[in-house]
Amino acid sequence: MEQLHALAQACGVSREWVDVDGRHHIVADDALIAVLSALGHGAGSEGQVARSLAAATERDRSLPPMLVGDCGAGIALPFPVSRAEATGADGMTRPLDVRGTSLIAPDAPGYYDLVLDGRAIRLAVAPPHCPLPQGGGRRPWGVSLQIPALRGAQPSPFGTFGELAEAARHFGAGGADALAINPVHALFPGEGKGYSPYSPSSRLFLNTAMGDPALAGLPPLAPSTQAGPLIDWSGALPQRLDDLRAVFARLDPAQRAALTATDDAMLRRHALFDALDCHFRPHGAHGWRDWPSAFHDPAGPAATRFAAEHGEEIAFHLVAQSLARRGLEAAQAAARDAGMGIGLIADLAVGVDPSGSDAWGLRHAMLDGLTIGAPPDPLGPLGQNWSITGFSPEGLRASAYEPWIAMIRAAMGAGGGLRIDHAFGLARLWVIPEGGATEDGAYLSYPFDDLIRLATLEAHRACALVIAEDLGTAPHGFTEAVTERRMLGMRVLWFERAADHGFIGAQDYAPLSAAMSGTHDTVTVAGWWRGRDLDWAERLARLPEGTTRAEAEAIREWDRGLLWSTLRHEAARPAADDPAPVVDAAIAHIARTPSCLALVSLEDMLGLDEQPNLPGTVEVHPNWRRRLALPTAELFEDPDLMRRCAILDQGRRES
Numbered sequence: 205m206e207q208l209h210a211l212a213q214a215c216g217v218s219r220e221w222v223d224v225d226g227r228h229h230i231v232a233d234d235a236l237i238a239v240l241s242a243l244g245h246g247a248g249s250e251g252q253v254a255r256s257l258a259a260a261t262e263r264d265r266s267l268p269p270m271l272v273g274d275c276g277a278g279i280a281l282p283f284p285v286s287r288a289e290a291t292g293a294d295g296m297t298r299p300l301d302v303r304g305t306s307l308i309a310p311d312a313p314g315y316y317d318l319v320l321d322g323r324a325i326r327l328a329v330a331p332p333h334c335p336l337p338q339g340g341g342r343r344p345w346g347v348s349l350q351i352p353a354l355r356g357a358q359p360s361p362f363g364t365f366g367e368l369a370e371a372a373r374h375f376g377a378g379g380a381d382a383l384a385i386n387p388v389h390a391l392f393p394g395e396g397k398g399y400s401p402y403s404p405s406s407r408l409f410l411n412t413a414m415g416d417p418a419l420a421g422l423p424p425l426a427p428s429t430q431a432g433p434l435i436d437w438s439g440a441l442p443q444r445l446d447d448l449r450a451v452f453a454r455l456d457p458a459q460r461a462a463l464t465a466t467d468d469a470m471l472r473r474h475a476l477f478d479a480l481d482c483h484f485r486p487h488g489a490h491g492w493r494d495w496p497s498a499f500h501d502p503a504g505p506a507a508t509r510f511a512a513e514h515g516e517e518i519a520f521h522l523v524a525q526s527l528a529r530r531g532l533e534a535a536q537a538a539a540r541d542a543g544m545g546i547g548l549i550a551d552l553a554v555g556v557d558p559s560g561s562d563a564w565g566l567r568h569a570m571l572d573g574l575t576i577g578a579p580p581d582p583l584g585p586l587g588q589n590w591s592i593t594g595f596s597p598e599g600l601r602a603s604a605y606e607p608w609i610a611m612i613r614a615a616m617g618a619g620g621g622l623r624i625d626h627a628f629g630l631a632r633l634w635v636i637p638e639g640g641a642t643e644d645g646a647y648l649s650y651p652f653d654d655l656i657r658l659a660t661l662e663a664h665r666a667c668a669l670v671i672a673e674d675l676g677t678a679p680h681g682f683t684e685a686v687t688e689r690r691m692l693g694m695r696v697l698w699f700e701r702a703a704d705h706g707f708i709g710a711q712d713y714a715p716l717s718a719a720m721s722g723t724h725d726t727v728t729v730a731g732w733w734r735g736r737d738l739d740w741a742e743r744l745a746r747l748p749e750g751t752t753r754a755e756a757e758a759i760r761e762w763d764r765g766l767l768w769s770t771l772r773h774e775a776a777r778p779a780a781d782d783p784a785p786v787v788d789a790a791i792a793h794i795a796r797t798p799s800c801l802a803l804v805s806l807e808d809m810l811g812l813d814e815q816p817n818l819p820g821t822v823e824v825h826p827n828w829r830r831r832l833a834l835p836t837a838e839l840f841e842d843p844d845l846m847r848r849c850a851i852l853d854q855g856r857r858e859s
Contacts, residue, residue, distance in 0.1 A: 205233055205353040207253045212236050212345050214260040215245055216597055218650035221579065235512045235644045238637040241601065242573035271318065272654040281305045290316040290327055313664055324606050325490055329658035333672045333690040337801045338545050342857040345795065346382030346546065347375055349806040350724065350816050351414060352435055352828065355835040361430035361440035365531030366416030371836045374464065376542020378849040384540060384549040384623060384803055386531065386724065390561060394445030396438035400828055402553045403592055403594045406561030409474050413444045414529035417451050419534040434829045452520045453517040463526040470610065473502055474509050475521035477561040488785040491559020499531050500566050532618040546669065548619035552624040556593030569599035569607045574635040580643050587642030597650050605658060612659055616666040627672035630655045660689050667740035671718050675699065692801060693717045697790060698726055707770040710796035719799035721790055721808045724816040728805065729790045730783035731813040731845040733821065735760055744824055787811045791848050795855025802856060809848050810839065
């Protein structure tokens with residue numbers, strides 16, 4: 205099996221891996237064969253392995269469609285070159301220095317047309333660092349929130365970019381520099397089932413349900429009677445699609461022309477996908493894999509004919525995307541007008557639904573027959589299969605990274621920053637053959653050096669900061685590389701513990717980080733202090749094996765002492781049913797850190813018990829459904845919220 209193992213190495217499939225406890229694991233040969241086969245490398249026989257290995261070797265000896273490097277640094281070439289010329293965005297063509305198999309990149313960051321001895325390819329040149337957040341005389345702070353949870357003055361089934369713009373105005377007036385928002389990627393239009401923002405149809409385009417026609421100068425949507433404490437997505441999303449269709453029907457010719465004008469071929473293809481999805485869904489289809497096979501090719505005759513015959517439907521989906529884009533831009537403008545130095549920090553999901561728009565329209569660059577997850581570990585003995593997919597390393601290389609660049613650019617398009625969910629995926633992902641067990645997967649390597657340079661270049665172009673979500677065991681070299689690029693790591697209160705299990709002091713947080721009170725996946729400060737997370741664990745039989753509720757309570761009581769001694773060691777510890785002083789102290793703790801950005805969840809700003817999402821659950825916990833009790837304007841009448849804004853503002857000045 206030496207040839208099989210050599211093929212796996214050549215294709216970036218790791219045969220060995222180490223778990224969170226440092227235990228060494230070997231991937232079975234059958235699992236290697238399944239993963240390699242899904243990647244398009246025949247591995248079922250010695251002959252197939254030999255041919256696949258020869259093809260991989262030949263690929264490594266060839267010139268890729270794009271070279272990626274750093275300003276003024278050398279870029280390794282697969283063979284010697286005698287002459288090189290680069291044409292930049294300014295139209296100027298300049299010779300580049302070539303030293304054997306090393307090309308010296310231009311000093312200015314950007315994208316170039318490169319000609320090497322008559323062969324034309326693309327060149328991307330990254331600056332050394334991502335932009336850092338600016339706070340105007342103090343370290344900046346912001347609030348992380350879930351847009352659908354917001355309420356405005358008018359009753360609505362869920363929050364939209366209209367409510368986000370209002371929240372931006374209020375928090376900007378309260379001194380905040382940023383709002384970190386949930387992913388707003390495109391979902392399946394009007395489908396009331398797949399509403400998780402981390403399982404989108406496309407990461408290139410927006411969730412049209414978030415659009416607010418009023419932000420584009422059109423009449424607002426009618427008030428809704430669906431305004432309870434939990435969002436009824438199954439009813440709300442189909443109704444919102446109908447509402448948007450009504451808006452479309454009332455457009456005059458000039459408005460329609462303005463909202464459908466685009467030369468973006470990928471946007472038109474996405475609009476075609478949404479039209480086909482709406483056409484086939486009533487027949488029981490979920491995405492393109494359930495459509496008739498003739499429609500599986502976006503450029504095939506069936507899809508082309510459908511586009512020609514359903515121009516009105518495609519125009520509607522173009523309008524819906526335009527309304528969403530204008531709404532997001534309006535929310536960012538509201539944030540900046542309110543004095544925010546950063547504004548919106550977008551969130552980039554790690555993958556997409558295999559039946560969605562990206563998997564259909566970008567199939568040449570996507571994994572096929574593989575889903576993404578996490579290997580088995582002590583907290584999840586069976587591993588995790590997230591039932592999403594992502595880009596193929598070889599597909600990215602062959603496409604000159606165009607779809608990946610488009611994705612990053614879209615995510616940074618309207619905001620002042622970007623959080624990359626599970627940023628370890630820039631280096632490797634745990635991939636699982638469809639239909640296989642999670643433990644039958646393997647780590648697949650990605651062109652980390654190229655991707656991190658491209659992310660830095662796009663951040664430079666957008667003047668946007670980057671937060672690299674780095675919770676968990678980092679791949680070798682990851683932390684050093686993102687630190688060198690000045691991407692911010694995440695330092696979450698609950699995970700910042702010392703060797704004796706106590707919580708570390710504020711002064712010990714890394715300066716090049718975003719200090720956070722929690723995430724959408726973690727318990728709130730008030731919920732932790734009260735033991736609300738233990739309530740859920742007991743209810744769902746998720747307490748640690750062999751641990752009773754009483755034992756869990758005893759551990760929590762000890763941990764309360766550890767936390768309070770870090771937050772306010774000079775004051776008497778509050779009772780378990782009195783979390784408000786703890787919330788204030790935790791926010792002050794985050795504010796005092798030297799981290800160049802402090803983020804507090806809106807749930808913590810309001811002292812709420814419940815968290816937006818409980819990982820590992822679907823129906824048994826109301827994930828992504830909770831709404832705030834009051835409209836944003838009324839929330840700011842609460843002295844607790846105003847006090848916590850002041851705590852953050854003062855703490856960031858003193859830090």
